[in-house]
Amino acid sequence: MEATNERTISMSKAIAFFALSLVINSAGNVLTLVTSAKIHPSFLGAAYWSAAEANLGTAFHWNLFWAFLIMGFLTAVLNAILIRHWDWKRIAGNMVFMVPFSALIQVFEDFFNGKYPALFAGLPEARSTGMIIFYVALNFLGVAFIAVAISIYQRVNLVLHPADDLMQILRFRYFKGQAAKAMWASYIPPTIMAIIALVITRQFTNFGLGTVFAFLAQGGITGIADKVIFPNLKHQAVDVGK
16 A cells, blocks of 8 residues: 655645545444434444444443544544654644544434434434335445545545544554554454443443444455545555654
């Protein structure tokens, strides 16, 4: 996988790519959460990080905004440990990402749950086999959206979600650019989050078929997207420590 320590695209292009990927990622994350909640009994689950953060939010009575924001900051601290130096600019970038991302998560959640009825009445409960199959497809599509978005904004590398910064550090520092292996390793922190939430709530929600799909396929889809989605966009200004 091609990566450079320099920037080869203009700032205006970087911002445009970043804005596009932010919307795609937020929509994908919420699709996995909402489709999981609309099937009873729930068996789909959300994307891996989203599932863990949502469960932790439930355990500590946080809404999605605060759950994503707090866990994002803690992950940014872990990233600083891995690259062996505290980079205030990088931490600030992680937080710059988290604020609009967390806000968009809340907006998309409200949208898909019908809180803007003038625009959309919300996704209905799945009460037929056809609706269940449709929601499974939407859930998997949400995972694919997340993977594509990660591919785009990791390559732009303007500011990153802390979890994706973690994956990029692991990818280029420890796994020779292999996206799938780095993604699997980056799932260790959310696994710990999920265990903490399980101990507190005694509930194991938001995990299911979609979560398994995300675990198995998301890193691979990101690697494919690197080659087929904006193929001329290379990894910019990569810094994974020394």
